[in-house]
Amino acid sequence: MGPVDQLRVGLVGGGPWARTVHGPALAAHPAAEITAVWTRRPEVADELAADLGARAHTRFVDLLEDVDVVAFAVPPQVQGELAVRAAAAGRHLICEKPLAGSVEDARAVVAAVQQAGVHSSMVLTLRHAPAVRDWLAALPSVPAGPGTVATARWLSGALLGGPYSTSAWRIENGALLDVGPHVIDMLEAAVGPVASVGWAHHDQPDLWRFGLVHEGGAQSTVTMSMRLPIDPTETEFAVFGRGVSHRLAGRVADARTCYASLLDELVAAVTGSGPAPELGVERGLRLQELVEQVRAAAV
Template identity: 60%
Template sequence: MAAVERLRIGLVGAGPWARRVHAPAIAAHPGTTLAGVWSRRRSSAEDLGPRAGGRVYDRVADLLDDVDAVAFAVPPRVQADLVPVAAAAGRHVILEKPLADSLGGARAVADAVAAASVCSTTMLTLRFDPVIRGWLAGLPDGPAGPDTIGSARWLSGALLGGPYAGSGWRAEHGALLDVGPHVIDLLDAALGPVTGVDWAHRTDPDTWRFGLVHAGGARSTTTVSLRLPVDPSEVEVAVFGGAGRHVVTSKPADARACYGVLLDEFCDAVAGGRTSSPCDADRALHVQEIIEQVRSAGR
């Protein structure tokens, strides 16, 4: 039997998240090869690339010539600039949340992916965790009604210390753009599509509270922060009422394992020519549209 050819993936970015999750997961997956790494700082790429088995590139264009797909692990503004280039070159894309640092940038990313008819997926980590998938599968089908409420919290001290404390884009945009996509996406999946924002409030240094309206009449509330002195992070998503009582109280223990599930499904989508998936660029855009509504309501 002939060996199945591995998907050649180029990694754009070499920061802490790329080193901890993207690179080792791509290198270890049986269906993928880490073909190369590009970073704005070549020294970071040189530190990562050879260890993970990938070549270091000076130009994104040269990396694109040698790969089938690109995984992005860069700040949102950089991702928004580079994804359209990769998609126009016919390369499938593994995206990070948020798609961009602005709604206009996010729309440009999603439009570029759609125009190129390439496969896309987004690293919404919770959605690739077996525990979370089991939790979602236990919920009733269809949008929840007005007799059901949801709640979510993601409270972290990530900007107070640790590997992400020096992240410029996280410091600028805070929890709403970093962990907000995770909880908004999960509430949307659990209760039905978000159709509006009831209210939103931000308090210093970085705590957002907001209420969402869902298609079937359910409502949900969320609190997120990256500047609370808690360790480990406090993560909980819950649904109560007519849909029953469904609570999940932890984030995935191993983001690398979640990325492995993402790669399983991404490789299958590429092999099957399927450009639509539950966490594709359109889904990430939907989540970012909600985030922009929250941000506007909280001003």
């Protein structure tokens, strides 16, 4: 598509994340306009569209006719199917993690995006946070080797109560599928691509612990849960070795600010003023493959 003043965006989904992050961030961005909303429940679409000044559609195919970009805030098994259809229609994508309900379905999304030649962005909010970018930039530029270890901790009570505690896919899969992509993405950015999953343990309550071996020889360990009585969420990423002791702890990302940065990149790519987003659906597939490797290794 050629240069435009504003990208027409269709929002798919009407849950808490759509209402508190996608919708407000899209509405506030100067180069985006929410023109359409679709959800599986028409009354929810009507309410959200009224709040956002958009048009509610009763069919997904009609939303596709009304937009340049589709932003998804739906369960992964729904996103995987609809993202393929949106890409085939020539629409650019903003996708949540995990990308789809299975690795096979995630590969289908990537294939559809590549075949259509459209752009895509994964909502990996942490990677768009200024504090995270500064933290990563401060790490040594040389590849991490065997003398480097990294750790990640993400502990919360998000599934014990609150807006996401009734989400069926989160209840079924817990921290591994919801938080896991963020954590693994950060560790790969910090100490290099994962070569293998060294070990993994899954215990109650939703407690995941696993170790990763990275291509340069660095090793990392992860501890995470979404069913511990902890509020607010405890997070920390750290890298030790290479002459550094480098920590990033606490809340470092405001979701709407991060989403605005994501939109800046996508708008630049679509309008031809910047490169393709680095964190597109190919990245989403990579992370989903690694998450499934952890699941397969768990004892």
